[in-house]
Amino acid sequence: MAESERPKIGYSCYFTRSREGEQFVPEHVFSYQLSGRLTMTDNSRRTQIFNEGDFRFIRRNNLVKYIKEPAPGGEFKSVSIYLDQQSLRNFSIQHAIERPVISSPGTVIKLKPHTLYRSYMDSLQPYRQDDLLISEELQQLKVNEAILILLQTYPTLAGVLFDFSDPGKIDxxxxxxxxxxxxxxxxxxxxxxxxxxxxxxxxxxxxxxxxxxxxxxxxxxxxxxxxxxxxxxxxxxxxxxxxxxxxxxxxxxxxxxxxxxxxxx
Known part of the structure; x- marks a missing residue:
């Protein structure tokens, strides 16, 4: 699937087998670990572990390694919201957001538990029935809601979310x-x-x-x-x-x- 065709909300579910690999992260990702364990290592060799109930934010344009492990006798399950550049640009125009100071948090951020995160993730469950994702319009509403929640709970993320520059020429x-x-x-x-x-x-x-x-x-x-x-x-x-x-x-x-x-x- 081309990156432009990626659904705005995605589910990952595995039974019995652990899976590991690496990937390029083209868009910001806001995720919730429903069950099992996820181990992520970024390009600075920093490793973080996410267990059931943990929330995370992954910055775009980064390389990460991962290990997905089902719970003993159970499954690995997570839900992710992809905060694509077009959605963020439209949001910044709609809300008249000025270009913020660019901050440099880590590639993978473990978010502190918050009732807004949990209630938001819970609200996604009724829309997934028989492996059918919710409509494009509803997905867009949920993406905008996720942006609002992140800005309220983690204001300094604005410098990351609304930085639309491509990587500059580096060493x-x-x-x-x-x-x-x-x-x-x-x-x-x-x-x-x-x-x-x-x-x-x-x-x-x-x-x-x-x-x-x-x-x-x-x-x-x-x-x-x-x-x-x-x-x-x-x-x-x-x-x-x-x-x-x-x-x-x-x-x-x-x-x-x-x-x-x-x-x-």
Whole structure:
């Protein structure tokens, strides 16, 4: 599904199996953990755990890793409201909101419990029957309601919600050192550093004297060597966290670079 076609309200529900992965967050997200546990790690390696009854806010244009775990004998279930840019622009015009001072809270914010949050999330339940989401018009009303609630309970979020700028051109070397472990498309790295894909590749080769793909694999393998040799971690524990898609590919690349299998280090 294209990002522009994303529903404004989404439900996540899993039984028995845990799921883990990583994703690019294109829009602000306001979420409630109905059951199970969610572990999220942002690009600064900060990890937060959300249990049943917890609320969270995730800033747009960020990369995160996650682990979704069902409750023992139960399920993983959460509900999320996507605060898209067009809705926020329309809201700012309707309410004559001046450009606020941009604040810099973390990527993932654990919100303090509030009766407004709980009553709002409870109000969404009657609209979901037989896997049918509520209509576009009702979803929009609920998005606007969520914005009002967040502004009342967390006023400094205004600087985040109504910042409509795209990522500016930033230090490429520092960004890549901080985000090399995310396995996302190159165009995402380019966008988040404020560059077109062509400019990203050109700037990258000027700085690192190699291609992005080659540098990423070598940097991930260097980190893997350190974690296995110095920290005593196993290949199966770290390969996903370092951006490798499967264990066999990681083991092959590791042996090809260092001359021995990870288990022999």
């Amino acid at each position: 490429l070397e520092g960004f890549m050192e901080k985000n090399f472990h995310f396995n996302v498309q190159m165009k995402r790295f380019a966008y988040l550093t404020g560059r077109s894909l062509a400019t990203f590749k050109r700037d990258f080769e000027k700085i690192f004297k190699t291609t992005p793909g080659q540098w990423l694999q070598q940097r991930r393998l260097q980190e893997a060597y350190y974690l296995i040799k110095e920290k005593g971690q196993s290949a199966s524990d770290i390969y996903l966290d370092l951006g490798f898609e499967d264990l066999s590919h990681f083991s092959y690349a590791f042996k090809n670079k260092f001359g021995l299998a990870p288990s022999k280090l």
